[in-house]
Amino acid sequence: MGELIALEGLDGAGKRTLTAKLVVELEAAGARVATLAFPRYGESIHADIAAEALRGQHGDLAASVHGMAMLFALDRAAAKSHLSRLCSDNDVVILDRYVASNAAYGAARLRENSDGPFVQWIENLEFGRFRLPLPARQMFLGVPVELAQRRAAGREGTEPGRERDIFERDGDLQRRTANVYSALAAAAWVSPWRVLTATDPGAELAQWILG
Numbered sequence: 001m002g003e004l005i006a007l008e009g010l011d012g013a014g015k016r017t018l019t020a021k022l023v024v025e026l027e028a029a030g031a032r033v034a035t036l037a038f039p040r041y042g043e044s045i046h047a048d049i050a051a052e053a054l055r056g057q058h059g060d061l062a063a064s065v066h067g068m069a070m071l072f073a074l075d076r077a078a079a080k081s082h083l084s085r086l087c088s089d090n091d092v093v094i095l096d097r098y099v100a101s102n103a104a105y106g107a108a109r110l111r112e113n114s115d116g117p118f119v120q121w122i123e124n125l126e127f128g129r130f131r132l133p134l135p136a137r138q139m140f141l142g143v144p145v146e147l148a149q150r151r152a153a154g155r156e157g158t159e160p161g162r163e164r165d166i167f168e169r170d171g172d173l174q175r176r177t178a179n180v181y182s183a184l185a186a187a188a189w190v191s192p193w194r195v196l197t198a199t200d201p202g203a204e205l206a207q208w209i210l211g
């Protein structure tokens with residue numbers, strides 16, 4: 001049975017690039033690997049509504065921290081059978097964002113800490129009520145906030161649907177989100193974490209994942 005490995009980080013941190021690098025390293029080590037990115041744009045009504053809200057549609061929906069988090073959580077709940085199929089067919093499933101994204105962004109929006117009521121609500125909702133599988137390990141790709149912001153800005157308009165959303169435009173929110181991520185990692189929230197930099201060697205990381 002394959003294990004879920006969640007890769008977390010700010011918008012523009014380089015999660016997609018690292019995911020591609022890890023797939024190469026893990027396959028070179030003989031592992032069967034699958035990847036899945038959340039939100040599942042184009043595949044889930046919840047993800048698409050969340051994206052529309054982040055770009056100004058649906059009235060005040062984006063202002064509701066719990067409403068937005070519920071949409072992201074429902075997207076994952078609807079992916080449960082897909083996730084278990086991926087786990088049965090592979091040794092490792094790398095998730096580009098998972099439940100900790102909801103915990104970190106929501107707590108940051110509410111100016112709460114990683115041990116506050118919002119993170120507890122997310123844990124109870126997604127792992128408790130929705131019975132989402134726990135990630136075996138989690139990684140936080142911690143690049144400087146300014147660099148992530150520049151990358152996210154540079155990406156704007158280069159791909160359909162990749163224009164910056166209201167979370168990405170808010171540098172202060174990104175900074176607070178990075179702090180919550182660091183605290184979640186330090187507390188080994190839900191499972192063991194590893195804090196990465198962009199220069200961490202992929203091969204060694206692959207061994208940690210497989211270990």
Ligand SMILES: Cc1cn([C@H]2C[C@H](O)[C@@H](COP(=O)(O)O)O2)c(=O)[nH]c1=O
Pocket residue numbers: 011038039069072073097098099101102103105106165167168
């Ligand atoms: C997957 C996920 C993303 N987000 C945020 C992170 C991003 O700023 C935004 C859209 O995600 P994306 O930029 O990775 O497509 O939504 C959450 O707040 N909760 C979640 O569960």
